[in-house]
Amino acid sequence: MTVRAIPVRGEILAPGQPGYDDARRIWKGLDRRPSCIVRCADTSDLRNLVGYAAQERLPLAIAGAGHDIGARSMPDYALVASTAALTRVEIDAERRLAKVAPGARWGHVVEAAARHGLATTGASVATVGVAGFALHGGLGWLMRSLGTACDNIRELEMVTADGELRRIAPDSEPDLFWAMRGAGSNFGAVTSLTLQLHPITRVTAGMMLYPGEAAPAVLNAFRDITARAGDELVTHFYYNGSPDGAHSTGIGLCHTGDPADLATLLAPLAPLGEPVYDSVREMGIDDLQAVHDSSTPRGARYHLRAHYLSELDDSVSEAILARCRTVTAPFTQVFVEHMGGAVGRAPIDDSVFGGRHAGYSFLVINGWSSPEDDTTQIAWTRAFGDAVGPHATHGAYVNYLDYDEDHRIPGAYGSAYPRLRALKRRYDPANMFRFNRNIPPEVDDAAS
Incomplete structure (x- = not known):
């Protein structure tokens, strides 16, 4: 690739150049080395890069914030368009x-x-x-x-x-x-x-954490809370590893209704006594993202598994809890997110998002520091997913699919998948945009 020929105003970074190593760093601590990274100075740079990639028949990756779960946006030996500076x-x-x-x-x-x-x-x-x-x-x-x-x-x-x-x-x-x-x-x-x-200007939000051994009681309380929750309450069940090896469990919540109603909604937690950590408070909407901003630090090693769940019955709860007890990595987070409400009421055919039917979303983000632990920790994560899988409902949330789960992409889109492949053939027949949760173009049977 002749990098000087790329028609852009922004920086063009090849391996070994100042700024290249900084530009290729992403949330997931993998050592990816694209052949060229272009830091787009404006959207015309992005448009020119698409034209250049099409002319040269090059696959093109688009990297924004670099928080892609599967690290697909920063592939080895590829042309990468970085939009990180375009934040208006x-x-x-x-x-x-x-x-x-x-x-x-x-x-x-x-x-x-x-x-x-x-x-x-x-x-x-x-x-x-x-x-x-x-x-x-x-x-x-x-x-x-x-x-x-x-x-x-x-x-x-x-x-x-x-x-x-x-x-x-x-x-x-x-x-x-x-x-x-x-x-x-x-x-x-x-x-x-x-x-x-x-x-929306203010919410009541935060986390309530308990010792790890309280997880069965917390998960039962979470199930009771979600059974009676209205649209104004979003809650997550958590199970966490920590750098010091201790485990904790609890719930995170965001409530947009009257703060006075929250005590009644959270009554199932009362028998557990006082949490060891309680950050739940009324806050401005601009403070909401700080609830667990630092729980998965940038640059650690991560592997994920996720499933949709129709309900939290005893069998799936025990499958989750049994694996939680075996957490060894320091930055591991296990989530069960309550879905439903407006998510489930949107027309199914209005978009291709496939999680409308789910009552809950299960996610494990396993996080560790040393590359030497990759084999063990990746195997542990996969085993967690395999343990929960038999209890899952159909589909998958594509934002949670790791790099080794492309086989789940057709199921994530279900009956919409053939139509998506037809559209892919219409708008990107060469599959230039392939560094993503990729949907390959429909094949022309006559041509084949």
Whole structure:
């Protein structure tokens, strides 16, 4: 690749050049070495890169915040377009809309929208990129009242593999609008997305933690809390490792209703006594992402497994708890997220996000420090997923699929998958945008 020939204003970084090692660092501590990283200075750089990659028949990876679970956005020996510098957020307070550049993080959106008393469903960690999160679903603290992040996408601008800049909305490219909300990275490079905002200024949120041995009682209490919860309450069950080897368990919550109602909603926890840590308090919406921002530090080694669950019966609860007791890594987080509410009420055919049916989402993020532990810890994570798998319902949340789970992608989209493959053939027949949860183009049977 002749890097000087790439028509961009931003920095072009090849291995060995100053800035290259910094540009290739991502949340997941893997040593990835692309052949070239282009730090886009503006969205015209991104458009030019798509045209260049198409002309040269090169696969192109798009890297934003670098928080991709499977580290797909920073592949070895590939051309990478970094949008990390493109973080502009424009708020239209009157129409309650946020127009977001492709490299923006959720912290940027939350801060900008909160100045106007507005918010939307976003990631629970401020450094997660808006585009990657929202294009593939987006489960967050406000999802039971506001829907997923993809439910709040109102419009996108993107460059498809033919180099054309397109406006994607219900009245323009409706097929792509359907596909982008759940499988978006497959169809082009997003240059902006517009999100619906909602009038929320304050919430009651935080974590209540107990010793690890209390996990069975906490999980039972969590099940009782979620059985009676309204849309205003989002809760997670947690089980955590820690650097000192101690285990803890508890719940995290975000409540948008009357703070006076929360004690009644959390009554199932009362028999456990006082938690060893309690950060639950009323806070501004701009403080919500700090609830567990530091739980999975950047640069550690991570491996993940996740499933949708229809319910939390005794058999799945025991399968989860049995594996929790064997945690050895210092940054391990086990989550059970309560879904439903507005997530389940959105029309199934309105987008390709496939988790509408689930009552809960199970996720284990196993995190450790030393590459020497990779084999053991990856095997442990896979075994955890295998233990919960028989209790899972169909589908998968694509934002939680690790690099070794591409075989689960068709099931994640279910009956929508053939239509997605047909659209992929129409807009990206050479599969230039393949460094993602990839949907290969439909095959022309006559040509084959």
